[in-house]
Amino acid sequence: MGRWQPESRSRLEQAALALYGERGFEETTVAEIAARAGLTERTFFRYFSDKREVLFGGAGMLQQVLVDAAAVAPATAGPIEVVGCVLDAIGVLFEERRDFGRQRQAIIAASADLRERELIKLATLAAAMADALRRRGVADPVAGLTGEVAVAIFKIAFERWVADDNTQELSLLMREGLAELRAVTSGD
């Protein structure tokens, strides 16, 4: 998404996030989102199946980027090098999306339902990463473990990235997380 998404979709997204932040996710209606964006409900439903999809509609693309990056990583790359390639690709996807990420994180933190949905999204990503590694010939339990680890690094780096005072790029924070993890697991 970002600059290359249709302008009306972008306006709807901004209107939705502003309203979820002001009134709460549960209290906001699609009619209000459309009105705030100066568009019709019909236009809203052209881009989003419901108001939750404004927050989770990017999950499919995130998963696709992950799976593709794992597939095109060098044939000689071991599991952890594939994780590095995947995290770099995810970093590119989120470029210029920090404001969206910040608003979204605050909205999700305020709702138990949305927090659950976010956990499901992350579990689905970990499973997709494990499958991508299996397709590269990585056996279990390494494939499963590495899938979980990749998502853990993404999750922790994302939380740092959207923190108020952070100015570092997500890519850098993910690479740092990977390096920290390697340092921790090589220690006692």
Place this chain on the structure above:
Amino acid sequence: MGRWQPESRSRLEQAALALYGERGFEETTVAEIAARAGLTERTFFRYFSDKREVLFGGAGMLQQVLVDAAAVAPATAGPIEVVGCVLDAIGVLFEERRDFGRQRQAIIAASADLRERELIKLATLAAAMADALRRRGVADPVAGLTGEVAVAIFKIAFERWVADDNTQELSLLMREGLAELRAVTSGD
């Protein structure tokens, strides 16, 4: 739990798991569980707040064991060594609980609601592990990452442990997972 839980609690647990497996979790009532166990509903509610607690009532004890093991690990232990101590303590907790674990896993796999609840349980455990590490002076992002990693190892080892053909102890599978993870992260 296991051998040292009250006999009526154990009978209720077995009756509940059998019924959830036969009819499905949603379709089973507390009255049916009590009848199958030859006990009253009142006795059921002495041990469990609702029928879901038969499946998730152990989460509090699991978290306590994790937090305690992290607190008493040697002062010189680094984060990953603390994870090892915690996994060992969890292994002891689950001794002789494989049959319960197997039945429970199948029931949870069959229900989207229960799978969500399980994800919340695991996320809560990861947060508790990260907090336990912070109390030992481990800084972020290492504390957060290591909390996620510890739970990933537990999750993957648990899935292997309850697989039909597995005869290895959970402790061993968790130690193996930790070793695999260390091998993966030290590679390319």
